[in-house]
Amino acid sequence: MKCPFSFLSRPSSPSAQANHYNYSASVVKPDWVWDENQLVIDGQTEINEQLRMIDFHEGDIHLLHHMRPMISRKIDWIVDSFYQSVLDVSKLEEIIKEHSTVEKLKETLREHLLDMFSGNVDQAFIMKRLKIAKVHKRVGLEPKWYLSAFQNLQNAFLQTIYQEVKDEQLLLQMVRTTTKLLNLEQQLVLEAYEKENILEKEQQYELVKNELKSKITTFSEELEDLSLGTNAAVEELVTSSNEVSMSIRNSSKTASNTREQAEEGRDILQLLQEHIGVIHVKTSSMEESLKHLGQSSAQINKVVSAVEDIASRIKLLSLNASIEAARAGEQGLGFAIVAREVNKLSEEAKSTVVQIADLAHQSAEISTRVVHAVEEVRGLAEQGKAQSKESGDMFIHILNSMKNSAEDIILLEEQIRELITTIEGIGSSTATVAESVERLNRISLNL
Structure with a gap:
């Protein structure tokens, strides 16, 4: 089972500091122009509003695409650091062992992180995040662990950027873009988490409602039968009591x-x-x-x-x-x-x-x-x-x-x-109970 666990890693080792290079000199042209046109995804009105609120635009897409080689070179260190922090939590380790293996999950996380910096923020990008949320929900990963690990992952990305990029303006742009990307990732995943929780609650509600409805119906039928039997017994008892009363009056006269x-x-x-x-x-x-x-x-x-x-x-x-x-x-x-x-x-x-x-x-x-x-x-x-x-x-x-x-x-x-x-x-009370049973039946039908 592929479960990327989009968490973060620990800080890098000192040796990583020596591997940086002048990213601005090798990737960015001297005449770099920042494209701030608004990004629009077809058929996703709410997502487009979210992108507008975090100021995620076409320039961010281009910059992510140019950042991908840098992230690709550091991907193994990021993934290893990430899972080293994850495996330190026994509960998360148990979830991984129960549903997959560390090696499979590392490979999945590599693909996922590289896909994040591909610059393809479209319908497929959104669907992948929703799928991640569903997998996390299904394996029992709580949002707090997702957020904790995600913060570590963000720290690893920022540390990589600070190590690799020396141009301050470009560094600031990459940090902002990366932060926007991770924020969008969190929005999508957590929203999917919430929807899955709501769906689960609705399903549980429907299950409980149907079970309650069934029990109410059964109880109502039994209570109705009991009320009918009680009414008949009460009527018979009243008739017998009247006959006894008449006999007593006759005996009194005699x-x-x-x-x-x-x-x-x-x-x-x-x-x-x-x-x-x-x-x-x-x-x-x-x-x-x-x-x-x-x-x-x-x-x-x-x-x-x-x-x-x-x-x-x-x-x-x-x-x-x-x-x-x-x-x-x-x-x-x-x-x-x-x-x-x-x-x-x-x-x-x-x-x-x-x-x-x-x-x-x-x-x-x-x-x-x-x-x-x-x-x-x-x-x-x-x-x-x-x-x-x-x-x-x-x-x-x-x-x-x-x-x-x-x-x-x-x-x-x-x-x-x-x-x-x-x-x-008692007969009047039984009649009232019968009316209550009818009302209860009507209410259960409307549940």
Whole structure:
């Protein structure tokens, strides 16, 4: 690879001082006329302006052409001195070893330096400098090393001129021309450096931009898919939440109705407890009355026994009266009739008393059964009262539980409403994200 490394050399050795000659006598005519016509390169408006600013004209071209033999005689010393200074910098030495060899680069530099003093400053001259800049950029040579070496090269040229030329006017003209030439060289190379840097940055920018655009597009697509999925999930969640809220409201209404029915049942149980209490009291009173009835039946039985005894004694008296009436004969007929009636009455009384005794006996049996039934009723009333109390306590517990449940349901309904509001907010935020994704996509397309 040809890489001239247009750097400068160290100062010359003392022996070089002895090799100078009168350049003005051998090259320049006594009637030398300095041509100051402006140099113009076709199609290079900006370059022409640069040439005008540094006052580089046709006379400089002619003078460069006449300086070429002098530079050619000193070219080996200039090149060797140049690369001796370059190789002292380890970084530059590594670049040379990686991309070329010192011998090849020396030969390239010889051609390049001689070409500089050929006097051909044209389109081809410019293109060569641009090529040099591209090569330097490609191998990684930084502008600071180029400028440092270039300064050494300039020093070598000037030293050569001072050694070879004794005419002061011509010496001054050569120094000026050489300085202009090297300045133009630097302008062209450094401008090409800058353009290459700008191009590289633009390429890197395009690469980063395309990569960023790709990532933004991918991210936007993923975010859009996520937003769509989130929107669908939010809508489904809102619908489900509304259904849950409706179910909770229905449950709240059902719980309220059940609570009212439970309160009515509690009131009925309280009334039933009161009725059972009254039955219990009445049963106790009835049981007491039945006891009195049993006592009355016992007394009736005693009276019946007394009446039966009286009836038996009346019958006996009637029999005795009949016997006495029979003894009396006709005088006792009336008494016999009375005795018969009394006897008849005694039989009827006895028969009635027997019936009364049967009735009293039946009444006693019925009273006994009633007493047993009343006792059973009282026992059942006691059980009913206890069960009613337990049911009442249970209803109270149920009411309290339903009250707490109703309060929990109301609280849950409020929380569900807040949740729905939050979910709707998430839905709005997701919609905003989707709009942002669309804007991001549009921006990425315009990158």
